[in-house]
């Protein structure tokens with residue numbers, strides 16, 4: 001079955017992976033990725049991200065469940081999928097004596113209708129390193145070479161396992177721009193990352209894995225919204241906590257006081273902040289060191305990593321947002 005523009009190009013249903021010895025690294029996960037979407041798989045160390053991506057790449061057969069990439073089983077129908085996908089493994093292995101250009105040419109020989117090697121090396125910023133031997137590249141430059149090789153076949157679907165690990169801040173931003181541009185040109189990207197700001201700024205949707213399961217799936221904004229926002233300020237001189245309007249009426253879910261510093265947590269940031277500021281205006285006081293902020297993806301991640309094993313009130317451990 002071929003996919004159309006609006007269909008999911010990656011579909012994962014109740015997927016399981018069991019290693020020799022019986023360890024279940026992937027324990028029944030579901031997600032899907034639409035054409036032209038960047039989907040990030042996040043999770044703690046050992047959560048099962050690489051084990052999952054390898055199943056999507058057709059490198060191993062699932063112990064249970066179903067994977068479809070571009071409408072095909074990537075393991076049993078490898079020939080139908082492989083030439084339409086690009087893969088950047090977590091650790092690429094290159095012959096260290098070859099130069100960058102030789103490595104790209106060797107790889108291009110394995111790809112049908114390969115892009116010109118100079119083109120992909122320029123895309124990843126390695127055009128000035130073509131005559132350098134692979135063993136002389138820095139770790140970050142090797143990651144870029146990995147990415148260049150994944151792009152050689154002009155893939156419809158790109159699997160990137162920790163694409164920016166080892167890159168400096170500039171290299172990471174360059175890679176983000178390149179991946180965004182590929183997405184804008186219609187490439188579907190599934191990536192794993194430990195950099196939460198990478199997922200926050202790049203991903204259209206993401207899933208957070210923990211212990212072989214997906215704890216939450218949604219847009220970065222949806223996942224971040226699972227955490228309360230925070231308001232911090234110093235109580236004005238001569239005022240006490242009891243002088244503020246009743247915090248429950250401001251939508252504040254809990255608070256702490258440390259000396260004169262008050263920290264409020266709220267799921268209704270606008271209502272809480274407005275109520276507080278109107279009170280301060282009417283009282284004619286200044287809320288010094290006022291700081292109002294939404295939760296970050298990092299806070300949501302840490303909470304999920306901590307709580308993911310605990311069942312929710314409805315008995316499930318997975319939260320999924322429709323988009």
Ligand SMILES: Nc1ncnc2c1ncn2[C@@H]1O[C@H](COP(=O)(O)OP(=O)(O)OP(=O)(O)O)[C@@H](O)[C@H]1O
Pocket residue numbers: 019020023025043044045046047048049050051052
């Ligand atoms: N070949 C293997 N044999 C047995 N267990 C394995 C094998 N490969 C991975 N595992 C185990 O499966 C679990 C998931 O590993 P995986 O590499 O998929 O996690 P990950 O989320 O990619 O982790 P990281 O962020 O550290 O790269 C881990 O507990 C790991 O020890």
